[in-house]
Amino acid sequence: xxxxxxxxxxxxxxxxxxxxxxxxxxxxxxxxxxxxxxxxxxxxxxxxxxxxxxxxxxxxxxxxxxxxxxxxxxxxxxxxxxxxxxxxxxxxxxxxxxxxxxxxxxxxxxxxxxxxxxxxxxxxxxxxxxxxxxxxxxxxxxxxxxxxxxxxxxxxxxxxxxxxxxxxxxxxxxxxxxxxxxxxxxxxxxxxxxxxxxxxxxxxxxxxxxxxxxxxxxxxxxxxxxxxxxxxxxxxxxxxxxxxxxxxxxxxxxxxxxxxxxxxxxxxxxxxxxxxxxxxxxxxxxxxxxxxxxxxxxxxxxx
Amino acid sequence: xxxxxxxxxxxxxxxxxxxxxxxxxxxxxxxxxxxxxxxxxxxxxxxxxxxxxxxxxxxxxxxxxxxxxxxxxxxxxxxxxxxxxxxxxxxxxxxxxxxxxxxxxxxxxxxxxxxxxxxxxxxxxxxxxxxxxxxxxxxxxxxxxxxxxxxxxxxxxxxxxxxxxxxxxxxxxxxxxxxxxxxxxxxxxxxxxxxxxxxxxxxxxxxxxxxxxxxxxxxxxxxxxxxxxxxxxxxxxxxxxxxxxxxxxxxxxxxxxxxxxxxxxxxxxxxxxxxxxxxxxxxxxxxxxxxxxxxxxxxxxxxxxxxxxxxxxxxxxxxxxxxxxxxxxxxxxxxxxxxxxxxxxxxxxxxxxxxxxxxxxxxxxxxxxxxxxxxxxxxxxxxxxxxxxxxxxxxxxxxxxxxxxxxxxxxxxxxxxxxxxxxxxxxxxxxxxxxxxxxxxxxxxxxxxxxxxxxxxxxxxxxxxxxxxxxxxxxxxxxxxxxxxxxxxxxxxxxxxxxxxxxxxxxxxxxxxxxxxxxxxxxxxxxxxxxxxxxxxxxxxxxxxxxxxxxxxxxxxxxxxxxxxxxxxxxxxxxxxxxxxxxxxxxxxxxxxxxxx
Numbered sequence: 042x043x044x045x046x047x048x049x050x051x052x053x054x055x056x057x058x059x060x061x062x063x064x065x066x067x068x069x070x071x072x073x074x075x076x077x078x079x080x081x082x083x084x085x086x087x088x089x090x091x092x093x094x095x096x097x098x099x100x101x102x103x104x105x106x107x108x109x110x111x112x113x114x115x116x117x118x119x120x121x122x123x124x125x126x127x128x129x130x131x132x133x134x135x136x137x138x139x140x141x142x143x144x145x146x147x148x149x150x151x152x153x154x155x156x157x158x159x160x161x162x163x164x165x166x167x168x169x170x171x172x173x174x175x176x177x178x179x180x181x182x183x184x185x186x187x188x189x190x191x192x193x194x195x196x197x198x199x200x201x202x203x204x205x206x207x208x209x210x211x212x213x214x215x216x217x218x219x220x221x222x223x224x225x226x227x228x229x230x231x232x233x234x235x236x237x238x239x240x241x242x243x244x245x246x247x248x249x250x251x252x253x254x255x256x257x258x259x260x261x262x263x264x265x266x267x268x269x270x271x272x273x274x275x276x277x278x279x280x281x282x283x284x285x286x287x288x289x290x291x292x293x294x295x296x297x298x299x300x301x302x303x304x305x306x307x308x309x310x311x312x313x314x315x316x317x318x319x320x321x322x323x324x325x326x327x328x329x330x331x332x333x334x335x336x337x338x339x340x341x342x343x344x
Numbered sequence: 345x346x347x348x349x350x351x352x353x354x355x356x357x358x359x360x361x362x363x364x365x366x367x368x369x370x371x372x373x374x375x376x377x378x379x380x381x382x383x384x385x386x387x388x389x390x391x392x393x394x395x396x397x398x399x400x401x402x403x404x405x406x407x408x409x410x411x412x413x414x415x416x417x418x419x420x421x422x423x424x425x426x427x428x429x430x431x432x433x434x435x436x437x438x439x440x441x442x443x444x445x446x447x448x449x450x451x452x453x454x455x456x457x458x459x460x461x462x463x464x465x466x467x468x469x470x471x472x473x474x475x476x477x478x479x480x481x482x483x484x485x486x487x488x489x490x491x492x493x494x495x496x497x498x499x500x501x502x503x504x505x506x507x508x509x510x511x512x513x514x515x516x517x518x519x520x521x522x523x524x525x526x527x528x529x530x531x532x533x534x535x536x537x538x539x540x541x542x543x544x545x546x547x548x549x550x551x552x553x554x555x556x557x558x559x560x561x562x563x564x565x566x567x568x569x570x571x572x573x574x575x576x577x578x579x580x581x582x583x584x585x586x587x588x589x590x591x592x593x594x595x596x597x598x599x600x601x602x603x604x605x606x607x608x609x610x611x612x613x614x615x616x617x618x619x620x621x622x623x624x625x626x627x628x629x630x631x632x633x634x635x636x637x638x639x640x641x642x643x644x645x646x647x648x649x650x651x652x653x654x655x656x657x658x659x660x661x662x663x664x665x666x667x668x669x670x671x672x673x674x675x676x677x678x679x680x681x682x683x684x685x686x687x688x689x690x691x692x693x694x695x696x697x698x699x700x701x702x703x704x705x706x707x708x709x710x711x712x713x714x715x716x717x718x719x720x721x722x723x724x725x726x727x728x729x730x731x732x733x734x735x736x737x738x739x740x741x742x743x744x745x746x747x748x749x750x751x752x753x754x755x756x757x758x759x760x761x762x763x764x765x766x767x768x769x770x771x772x773x774x775x776x777x778x779x780x781x782x783x784x785x786x787x788x789x790x791x792x793x794x795x796x797x798x799x800x801x802x803x804x805x806x807x808x809x810x811x812x813x814x815x816x817x818x819x820x821x822x823x824x825x826x827x828x829x830x831x832x833x834x835x836x837x838x839x840x841x842x843x844x845x846x847x848x849x850x851x852x853x854x855x856x857x858x859x860x861x862x863x864x865x866x867x868x869x870x871x872x873x874x875x876x877x878x879x880x881x882x883x884x885x886x887x888x889x890x891x892x893x894x895x896x897x898x899x900x901x902x903x904x905x906x907x908x909x910x911x912x913x914x915x916x917x918x919x920x921x922x923x924x925x926x927x928x929x930x931x932x933x934x935x936x937x938x939x940x941x
Binding site for chain 2: 043044046047048052053093094095096097098099100101102104105107109112113114116117120121124125135136137138139140141142144145146148149151152155156159160162163164165167168170171174175177178181182185186189192193196197198199200252255256257259260318319322323326334337338341342
């Protein structure tokens with residue numbers, strides 16, 4: 042069974058499909074906002090498929106093993122997340138680990154992205170790598186506090202299955218604050234505007250993935266696609282919850298609020314220019330963290 | 345004769361005898377004696393398991409006793425000692441081998457002692473070894489003296505605490521059963537002095553100040569043996585013994601200790617983030633990690649205590665591995681300054697691989713051992729929060745946030761280290777032409793990394809099986825789930841699938857890179873040292889870092905300057921004139937008269 046869970050549903054195949062569609066939605070809406078037609082729904086699939094056939098150029102100064110292993114590790118971390126979050130959501134069962142494991146698997150993904158960039162021995166990738174770390178520092182403080190709110194409200198459990206079928210955290214003041222702050226933290230984790238600092242296409246030409254091409258770039262794209270599925274999904278189920286029985290209503294409920302969360306993220310992306318790194322650090326540490334902490338305190342007080 | 349045949353005393357006697365032998369044998373033989381003795385002690389400790397509870401009496405006085413907790417500590421001291429002995433096979437000075445065996449003997453002695461005076465003696469001797477290792481290097485003179493002073497403070501607090509404990513009705517007591525009478529003044533004093541003694545040894549806030557400087561300057565053999573591993577085990581051992589009964593007294597005791605733990609985590613890691621010297625960076629992390637141990641044990645519930653204990657030995661493993669790796673780098677390039685390193689991933693692949701795994705372990709990434717112990721500690725804190733009143737909840741939840749965030753900071757700091765040492769382009773000729781360390785030194789680092797992975801996978805059986813032997817920790821109620829085998833199943837399946845995709849579609853060409861339309865130049869590089877300059881320059885962190893650099897947050901420096909400044913006005917009374925001194929005598933006599941009347 043583990044092979045099916047991991048490679049088909051809710052793992053690799055499913056996560057990639059939904060993720061690419063989610064990413065397409067982002068591209069399409071952004072295009073419409075900018076008065077462009079935008080890509081057809083299958084564009085992301087076509088992009089990755091095309092990359093598979095292209096040549097992978099490895100820079101001669103790079104640390105070759107790490108340069109190749111990092112995208113594999115990143116896609117592994119991303120799909121593991123999809124399994125860890127997807128199993129309780131779609132199959133109503135805890136599998137492999139709890140929310141702490143999810144937090145640390147996310148960190149594993151960040152480490153893989155950093156190491157891939159660092160191994161490519163390119164000046165822009167180096168800048169991107171440093172920024173990737175600073176983004177991790179900026180959003181992690183807020184993100185752990187956001188996660189604590191549903192944990193506290195559901196009675197201090199760590200298993201996702203129990204947290205998501207408890208009363209939705211959003212039915213409380215602390216939940217509303219945490220969800221709003223969480224949206225920004227997820228935006229940063231997805232590295233989309235205004236937080237696409239590590240990739241910064243116009244300044245760093247892709248930053249962390251500048252040297253990558255061919256199948257290895259394809260793996261990075263897959264990672265990004267799965268992130269489009271996993272991160273909004275995690276936020277959605279933690280705050281909107283799901284109906285406790287495993288039925289069609291549960292899937293539709295999830296789909297509805299997943300799209301709502303994704304839509305908000307896309308709107309934020311389209312109305313904001315890229316922030317500076319100092320700006321992001323200050324914004325997350327000095328402002329959002331206070332809000333998030335207030336949410337945690339309110340959750341403790343039962344509000 | 346009893347010393348020679350007693351199974352517990354043997355743990356001290358054998359390494360001490362080996363220390364004597366290594367001091368006189370030819371160098372080539374003495375190295376191997378170390379390794380042989382360490383391996384024998386591992387076998388011995390396995391045999392000892394069947395003989396528990398074991399004790400050692402000398403002329404009717406019970407000096408040593410090994411129970412489940414001391415056995416747990418002893419097992420990991422012996423295992424790590426094998427790796428250390430392997431590493432110092434190629435030590436440049438023979439005296440290092442002798443010192444190492446002495447340290448091992450004294451550490452074993454401390455863990456096995458039940459009689460307070462014996463415990464104090466061994467505790468003090470391990471502190472003194474710190475100094476002896478340190479002064480092997482001239483540059484480490486000041487740092488070693490500082491370490492010696494603070495170990496002296498630790499010894500003094502320990503002696504005071506034990507005497508106060510004996511004086512407050514306990515009479516003759518065993519170190520295995522510390523029960524300060526909490527709620528009374530002297531009980532509180534006992535708790536505070538023994539707690540601070542443990543903190544000074546383990547390197548927790550506020551007595552951590554000797555650790556970073558010592559790690560930066562002292563020989564690496566001394567660093568990975570004491571501050572990175574054995575000192576942590578000893579400090580946390582005493583702290584656990586102290587908390588065992590005190591914790592039940594009042595929740596505030598546990599909460600205040602948890603706050604100290606969380607503060608240690610954050611202050612240590614924030615300082616580590618901006619360091620330029622690799623060994624000093626590791627030194628600050630050696631402080632930071634103690635916070636997790638204290639936090640876990642302070643929760644007072646079985647799962648938190650188990651997590652704290654597991655973290656102690658996990659930290660001893662990966663931290664010593666990191667110091668060993670940094671020692672290899674320093675030996676190869678001649679410096680541990682991050683500004684002068686780089687490009688070593690190709691030149692020193694074994695050290696790189698070992699240090700990378702150790703770095704991921706200390707950052708708590710699954711499936712390494714660092715993840716498991718942090719996972720247990722977090723559950724302990726959550727259970728404590730669930731059972732506490734509102735005020736205590738607010739404190740504990742803040743501790744939990746700091747601990748979780750501290751882990752991300754640790755990851756960032758170690759990624760910076762990996763980048764600056766191994767991945768960025770070499771900053772100097774020496775770094776470009778460095779060679780891999782001697783096989784014994786790189787093998788020790790790799791074995792250390794292997795141990796991190798092994799404990800990460802087998803944790804439920806070993807060492808948790810040993811921890812569950814402790815009274816009160818037999819059953820652990822988990823709040824979450826973690827199945828390492830299911831997780832590994834997922835990870836391996838996807839990684840293999842990813843690897844297959846790469847192999848099926850790969851058309852790899854290795855070629856020169858182009859940057860900005862021109863061929864890549866060696867000068868096109870970004871130093872990793874400045875990664876966190878934005879953090880350093882941010883208010884209010886900027887002023888805190890500034891104060892730390894000036895030594896204004898260092899309790900040792902503050903005390904030192906107070907010793908200079910406070911008596912300064914008195915110096916004015918010392919004019920050297922006879923008439924002045926006769927005046928003081930008359931005034932003093934007058935005061936005496938007044939008092940007598």
